[in-house]
Amino acid sequence: MKVALFSAARYHGPAEDVGWPVASTVYSAEAAHKSLQTALDQFRMADELGFDWVTVAEHHYAPFSLTPNPMVMAGALTQVIKRAKIALLGSSIPINNPVRVAEEFAMLDTLTGGRIVAGMLRGTPNEYVTYNVNPSESRGRFEEALNLIRTAWTETEPFGWLGKYYEYRTVSLWPRIMQQPHPRIYMSGSSPESGEFAARNRIGLGFAVTNVPAATVAANHYREQCRRFGYEPEPEDIIYRVGIHVGETDDEAVADFQQAVTARPGGSLTLANRALERAVAATGYYGRDATVQQDRRKGPLGLKDQIEQGRILLGSPDSVLDQIDNIRRNIGAGVLDLTVTHQMGEKTIRSIELMAEKILPKIRGW
């Protein structure tokens, strides 16, 4: 099993953190600077301690994340991370210029000597508001953009693209992508449509903002579809992203975590704006199992239920190992993308150290 350390590079400073988008009238540039620096430091530490990947992601218009362009953060990381892979999980391709995304991935892959993992996501529903894209076009744009990016990576003669959402008269990438034929691609895979598309296109699946029972159903669906399309997925084709805090004992971990985490009303960026959530749902964004897809985002549950459902990994190293084993056995995930609770200063550092000392060596052979 491979282990990644994910940070959204949350802003820690004064803010009026309600709803979405979040106003930045109350804001500290110093705090933002420090927050990004903290994220870089934690990524460096993860690299030094033996994590397999470090992960960045794209989120907009809220203090939840200071990496609206994860490519820029990854660019900084190319100079910080010496050994681990840098995973973009991911770039929200339907709201960006796909050729630009292909170029940025190629630059990063070249800068790192071929250590980029290329996640391409539809993004959370609120992201469509960011650049004024109709959420009902999300899946169509996603599928076309992914095809276009893969073509841009692999075709060495200039080509034109006559798409449904994108048109280019000529495309020719410099630098080229370094990994051949291209880096491992992942998409978000919670919905049945995503599982089918991933299987047909032979790409990996990432699960986030979900739980073990829901992800197990989705992973089984993906494997079934892979069989249909004659693709044999490896364990590394499935990523499970989950929040984590490890303490010396269960009690200590739980107490520290509860003190540090003040739950955001509604539990997610999209749910923080009810009007937006209803409007997005009305466009058909969620696909054919809309209820399941909306429900899996809903919180908050009690901490015990969250642990049981694998929505969070929390406790002593031994307890967390049991929780990880549950993920591996049920979902068959080969990559754990761990979201550190990164506002806890020394306790966050200790949590990462405990992962590296007590957890990574054991699960590496799983």
Add this chain to the structure above:
Amino acid sequence: MSAMEDLQASPTTVLWLAPKSRLAERLAGPFEVVAERPAGGIAGCVLAAGDRAGEALRAALADPDRIAAVVLLAPPAVAALEPDLAAHLHEIETPVLALFGTEDTASPPAFGHDWRRALPKGFQTFVYGAGADMANERPDAVATLVTDFFGRGDRFIVKVTDGKLYD
């Protein structure tokens, strides 16, 4: 007067070496579409589907000054051309645009690479979501591209349509 200037001066003829299609209907407005090569050659453009690519290229070789542009829909692999034609591809100065449907397994987009390398003014464009029958599957999109290519030749890569939203 060069073929390109001639083309812009008056409505042009398109020699149609392809089955009737929704694409042909759309091009019948701006162009005079003819199915037979007139005696004495043709002044205008040529569109050829599939294996008829060879005929279109031979026309371009025969009438270099009078054929402004050639469009090939899902042509075969360059390696599958008759050797006497393949040997002369590098002499074709006419802009040639080869279109491939991304879902086409018989003439896949990968064929475009060799076309692009073989022709001095060769272009390849991938038609997303279409198979070999792109002329019926995505007629509006293909008609817009082909009209632009027939009208502007190798300058078609420069966008000239309006991108401004509001005054």
